[in-house]
Amino acid sequence: MAARLIRRFSRLLAASSSIPASTCSIPSECIRACRHHPRPLALPLHTSALCKYTDNLLALKQNGPRMNGPNEKDFLAMIQSMSSPEPLLQMSSEYSKNGNRAAAIISQIAKVTETNKAEVVNDKRFMELLSGVNKQIQMIWNVRLISLLRGLYVLGVDGKSHYLRSVETEVRWRLRKFSIELLGRLARLIVPYAQTEERKALMQDLAKSVELRWTEVKDTKTLVNVIYSLSQVSRTLLERMEDKVLEYAELFTPEESRTINMALAAQNCRSLPILRALSFHLVQRNKELGPSVIVDLAYAYAKLNFSQHQVLYKMASDLLPKVSELSGKEMTGCMRSFSTLRFFNLPFCEAIAQACLENSSSLTPTQLSSIILSFAHLNFMPSQHEEFFSMVVQRLSTELESLSPPMLVDLVWALCVLQLVTPAFLQKALEPQIYNQFMGGVNNKSSNYSLKLTQINAAAQLECPEYQGPLLPHSLLTTVTPPAAGSSLSPLQSDLRNVLRDVFPDKDTCNFSVKTVYGHHIDAEFILDSENNPLALINFTDPHVLHNNGINALPEGARRFAVKSWEYSNFCLRSKDLTGGFALCRRHLRAAGFLVVEVPFYEWQELKSERQKSAFLKDHIKKVVAEAMSA
Template identity: 85%
Template sequence: MAARLVLRFSRLLAVSPSFLASSCPFPSECIRSCPLHPPRPLTSPLHTTALCWYTDNLPALKQNMNGPSEKDFLSMIQSISSPEELLQISSEHCKNGNRAAAIISQIAKVTETNKDEVVNDKRFGELLSAVNRQISTIWNVRLLGLLRSLYALGVDGRHHHLRSVETEVRWRLRKFSIEILGRLGRLIVPNAQTVEQKALVQDLAKSVELRWTEVKDTKTLVNLIYSLSQVSKTLLERMEDKVLEYAELFTPEESRTITMALAAQKCRSLPILRALSFHLVHRNKELCPSVIVDLMYAYAKLNFSQHEVLQKMAADLLPKVAELSSREMAGCMRSFSTLRFFSLPLCEAVAQACLERSSSLTPSQLSSIILSFAHLNFMPSQQEEFFSMVVQRLSTELESLTPPMLVDLVWALCVLQLVTPPYLQKVLEPQIYNQFMGGPSNKPSNYSLKLSQINVTAQLECPEYRGPFLPRGLLTSVAPGSSLSPLQNDVRNVLRNVFPDKDTCDFSVKTVYCHHIDAEFVLDSDNNPLALRTFVDPNVLHSNATKPRPEGARRFAVKSWEFSNFCLRSKDLTGGFALCRRHLRAAGFLVVEVPYFEWQELKSEWQKSAFLKDQIKKVVAEAMSV
């Protein structure tokens, strides 16, 4: 505003007295207070600040009175699809910074190869020089397009012309609308490599933090969250209210973008996830497979499992399984299994698709699908046909699998009771298990646990397997005990009332099979408890007793099952815990199970004690009926 006033008064004071007398019989107070001087010829062009030009509504004719109009000029360059022709006509328009920027943008659109030749061309350098000379007069939107084009053409981040454009953008941040800031974020954040570019990103994030209330549309909101959520956690917290305000208006694609941005930053914002999921479920619109795949990946990474939205995505995905690529199918099944969501029709459709396109599945993709089936403890209806295909595809491809993938595959076959000695022998060789158990390793500890469970399967469920086995010394450090959950603590307190003698019940027992049990006790043939440490127990790591167990006595293992041990909204154990129960039974234990959904219905101590006694009687009756 001050620049405009200076410009007007400078022009007003430069006019002749005769013009003032003829055109304005009543001069203003400002003119009266200023002595009128004779007009002086201007020896240099009048300087005006660039602030008065920061609008996108400036008519093109004010910048260039000669040549074609702006509309005709844009139509002309947009009709040209050759970088050489655009460079050829650039000499006619390179004196105008706005038109030079438009030509550069069009060059970036039509140039797919030989970008270095275009950037190093002398005529392209002249365009950049014209832009640099008139950088302050280039319109906002065109300046943004210019920056995008320079990035697309691969101009070096240290190039002085690119740095000039970035500096101009930095100076205009406060003048840009919030919509332009959102588009700028999507543009600059992925390309920020140099120190100056990273500083520009930080300034952009600070500017948006101060102006986040100006967001009025979903597209800008999505752009800001997608680009700047990883830069500023404060911005993401402030945008949470905006997301909740516009959640109903988001398209599935925009919901996917926001969810993926949360997953990239590992920000598990439950209000945002619940709001987006609610509207995805209640919107009468079928989700496309690509959106489902990305949403499932983000939900799995954030460990967000809401049954209704997972059920909708499984239902929408079911008729389109054949359209999925092998990579998408494997990734989607992995996400469903991570969230413990089991859909029988979807799993059957994926198994059928694997049979139909077995030749297009890579060994890693097929192994991932089998691992997902194992997590969900799912056996295809065409079991023999499916696993004969698996054996045929993988028997000659085991060498191509990395050690972690090989361990996952063999563990999955153990869960599904389909493992054979060649697979066991391949995994239990020292060169494999030493990578996970023999010394310091960066691999997750769950691979050590999986190897121990594979070893137990070889001992208890595969009598034809002759070795090798894991050394006993390695098994003592696998799966260390953790703190008791509320369910385990409650069960332990009730068991103390059921078995008042401390010697008759042992708690938190670690077996030689690397499975922890909540409690262990022995009952004789008349169901009377016996002193536990009196008798030899080959299943426990540390047992010094030498007396054999009396005839007819039975050894019991109490195992409580938490919510996370079951498939979502189901009473079926997931694969790993079903394998644990199978191992305990194969080792000679009578397993007394305490599911969380039955225990939480019991209110008094008397009810809980009666429940445990009934479970013991039920297990004994089942053992006697076999």
């Protein structure tokens, strides 16, 4: 053991022979022991690697660093201070042989070049920088390589360029060496430019790499980048990221929550655990949400049909003081999203109506029509409805020609719901060149607009006596299928039908799933005489249905009843107020002469036995009769 220690001391002594005593790190006792050792060293002394390393350190201390241009920090500060491409291009002769610095210069050129990008790309000095990068592509740092790739994309370098393909190939080869944070950055920058087959293939390889290493994600920024950029490429990756989102949900900023929700909406991925977790922390956080965040969140929730009252209320409350600052596009988008979710907030809707009155000239006809449509869906009438209606007529009467046929139909239907329609609007919507585009269509969009046109036609007949025409031909009305007609029955409708069969055991006295000429579907129809006895429907004419073979008029004192069930989706969120379309249905049926027996879900679900349900229905019929007699 002693011999080995002596050997080590001898090597250290040889290494320290050229080091001044003041700078030597070897203890002086060891040096003295080696120098006064009575016996010669067993092994010859030699210069070791430690000796060479120490000599190099001494040389650096004596001569200082080699001055080959500024150091890296100063170099980055220098190029970042330049705000135009010309001085950066002039640096090509000095730095084109240094691949890392040439890549940094190209990245900075991409940041400061806003116009004339083609001239910059075709400049000889820029090509010189690219050539230098290409020669030392393997020596470029990972972070700088990703910034270089983004710079080439931003500058619009031809996708077939040898230099760009060389950078893309190098990036692909290094995917396994990149950290997970760099993979997230790469995914975020490449998404807007992934149009060619080569770039799509690079996206696929990137998604596969992240799939294998998804457990390495340790920060919210990388998680957001991965979900936003790669969820559209790999649904499997999105499912794996769900656990990560739940783990970091509390740490997300509102902007990051917005980005994740928008990514889910783009994928149409209704992940309830993610949506609930993010919305919970948005509500718990005291930080006020910005207008742009609220507009995007509302859109994502509407797209995914996620209606959580607490977060929607917070969004409306935070946006209320800033309504006057919103652009027409933001107001339109937010109102459309809230109406889709059936979320009605009276102060917010009033603020939107007031903003429309004050800034009507800044709203386009399409934006104003969209806001009116949102009001109609929520069955909201502004408190200043006379002023609001005057503004609508003044702005849109001369702009109807500029509206597309679908938007025109939506606008007139909305005015019918709000009871603000005029003969001029009805006449424009019921022109043959308009309804011929939709009536008889087989796709969902055509069916929706055919239904709205039928309801507009009903409003013209039932609620606008001064209207002179035109009206929809009766032959076209047979092609319209109201919602729920012919489709599978809901539990409420099925249960109601069974009870009605017990109340009206004679099948000729009650018809089910009736399609009316007004574009509305009713669950059941029956007739009671003056003694409240049911009559056979087949014996009497029925002008409200599409096909009827009866020839007799109703006897004196007889009344026609329509049974209408109201589902949860027929009401505004957390409210007992019907949405606009179903309020219009109830109004039209009453105007057509029906006594409407309404069965809302919140009353029906409290009834447990068949006897209770039957008694409930009979009591409702008696109540409707009493109200009709007292009117």
